[in-house]
Amino acid sequence: MPIFKLSPLARSFALTSLALIGGFAFASSAATAAGGVYYRAELASPAPEARFVARDVVWACTGAGCVASQGTSRPLIMCAALAKKAGPVASFTAGGKALEADDLARCNAAK
Secondary structure (H helix, E strand, C coil), X not given: CCCCCCCHHHHHHHHHHHXXXXXXXXXXXXHHHCCCCCEEEEECCCCCCCXXXXXXXXXXXXXXXXXXXXXXXXXHHHXXXXXXXXXXXXXXXXXXXXXXXXXXXXXXXXX
16 A cells, blocks of 8 residues: 555656656657758858768768768868868858858868
8 A cells, every 4th residue: 555645637647747847858859860860061062972970970962062860070060070071161150150251271281
């Protein structure tokens, strides 16, 4: 026999809360698993390859525009890895935030 007993309303509230929390966690992990675009870059010239790996991230390029899912390094490091593999980067955005001009210059200077 349990020490305490939840009312039907409290039990319903607890189950609904767990379902919502689980749903949010699943939606977040599903979006990540789907490999959503996190990085966007515009190269100074067309990419040498349509698909390649730079800094453990698969980049997909069409012409000079490239996209990739989120990696584990800082945006400047990811930009520098892309520049080393594909050439000078004209613009770089991570999670919707563009690199500033001085960071973009550092990105292209890293060899």
